[in-house]
Amino acid sequence: MNNDQQLKLQSYLDDELSPRENRQVTEWLAVDSDARALLAELKNTTSALSGNELEVKLPEGRDFYFSKIQRQLEREAKVQAAPVREPVLARLWKYVLPLAGTAAAVIVFAMVLQKQISPATLAYVAGEGETSEEMSAYTYHSQADGMTVVWLADNSAATEVSSEAIEIQ
Amino acid sequence: MPTTPDYTSQADSELVKSSQKGDMRAFEELVGRHRDKIYARAFSMMRNEEEAIDLSQEAWVKAWQRLVQFQGDSSFVTWMTRIVINLCLDQLRKNKRQRAESIEAMDEDGGGVERHLPVVTVNPTEGLERGELRQRIDKALAQLSKEHRTVLILHEFEDLEYKEIAKRMGCSIGTVMSRLFYARRRMASLLQSLKKERT
Amino acid sequence: MTKQLSSFAGKFFLSILVIAFLASTVAAQAADVKLDLQLIWGTNDADSPNPQHKRIEQKFPFKWKNYFEVNRQQVSVAPKAMKAVIMSPHCSVNVSNLADGRIEVKLLGKGKKVRTEIHPLASGMLVIGGDATNDTSWFVVVKEVKP
Secondary structure (H helix, E strand, O other): OOHHHHHHHHHHHOOOOOHHHHHHHHHHHHHOHHHHHHHHHHHHHHHHHOOOOOOOOOOOOHHHHHHHHHHHHHHHHHHHHHHHOOHHHHHHHHHHHHHHHHHHHHHHHHHHHOOOOOHHHHHHHHOOEEEOOOOOEEEEEEOOOOEEEEEEOOHHHHHHHHHHHHOOO | OOOOOOHHHOOHHHHHHHHHOOOHHHHHHHHHHHHHHHHHHHHHHHOOHHHHHHHHHHHHHHHHHOHHHOOOOOOHHHHHHHHHHHHHHHHHHHHHHHOOOOHHHHHOOOOOHHHHOOOOOOOOOOOOOHHHHHHHHHHHHHOOOHHHHHHHHHHHHOOOOHHHHHHHHOOOHHHHHHHHHHHHHHHHHHHHHHHHHHO | OHHHHHHHHHHHHHHHHHHHHHHHHHHHHHOOEEEEEEEEEEEOOOOOOOOOOEEEOOOOOOOOOEEEEEEEEEEEEOOOOEEEEEEEOOEEEEEEEOOOOEEEEEEEEOOEEEEEEEEEHHHOEEEEEEEEOOOEEEEEEEEEOOO
8 A cells, every 4th residue: 555545545534525435435445445444543542532632730829820822812912012102192191100100199098098998908909029230020819829929020030039049959 | 888709600702702891800710710620732732731830821911912802702712722722832832842853753744663563452441440550641741752642632631633633743643643543543552551560 | 874884885895806806816816936947858659769759748739749848847937037948958948937928938959039929818828930850840838837
């Protein structure tokens, strides 16, 4: 059996032949036991694989995984937004930002006074974390695990700190 | 007082509509529901946990950015799977460019070795419990080259036709047929030897 | 008149209760905070090359299969005070009790500040870490030890 015949047999199994070629292969199979044996082997493999892919689970927790997706989206949004910003707008932004910040602070302060936000959670809501210049960090809170995670993303700096810090060897 | 929608009870199509309007919580629910499946496809193609996590994550990012393009012609999970497959194929191409021509790449399409493999007459998976069968299939898949494994996954697990596989992999239909034939024959042989190992 | 009196008494007792509650909250927040700190190494390897590292069974939402405790310390921090905790020769943590139900955690690597985090104790444990070489990770876990 040559290579073309073998591939034709496979196409017959996968229903990729024209009706005419299909008939030809059927006739051939009736007289060739080697062809029948090869077709049986291909069929066995296909049916064994069907619906029997091993189920693999994502090894990361749902919240952690999603927080990484969110962070990447934010990062890409920033990159896309950056060139569009006009210098005039940037200059205006300088004035708008402190005003907006002051307004937000006043609103938050008013909410604290009205006991809508407890002071204990205020810092957390406002994200009072600070990272060294060499690395960036992202924070997420998992209610289910009762855990706040701050993951330092700058690999080069984090690696340096970690390997030095742990001294595994 | 506005109430938060109960995302967990919503169908994918509803969540997609909300996500298309920018509702990140609805999108989070979609990620939660399908993250394992998308990761599993990336892992089956890359066989590397780290790469699979990164690529599946990237697929979700791309999905969010292109959600407006999703018209509902297929199910959301099928659409997502296509995205992750394309990303994996791109990555495999990049990896291939980075490595030197390997022996597997030289003999993969020529139709040399597989023609001489003896036909496996007894079904090597007959009588196996499903869990055991899945384990063996996975073990055998891991032993195939990336090119052969990819073509087998796309054909057997994703039900893509030769033409579609050729388009996605950037090769001819003949190459797809040849790779698929080799992959199947090799799988039969690997499954048989795994059976022999056990008995 | 009786109605007015009972209304006044009701408000009075309610005020007392509120004051008592606030006082107890303030007292609780002004007390020493006892903290448990762990330096953990996350890896897919079955064993740690350092036999002194203790395997821990706690689950974290990360991808690594095994976690080893490199060091563990417990400290008590007085209100408005700070304690420096050395977790390894190059990794230390400065924890301050802000006396309002929050702590400030400053992580230092080789003496340089890496991250400062203000953390409300009521929200559970705090994990600060990052990826490390050879597909591993490290992190510091800070949690309150409740009496």
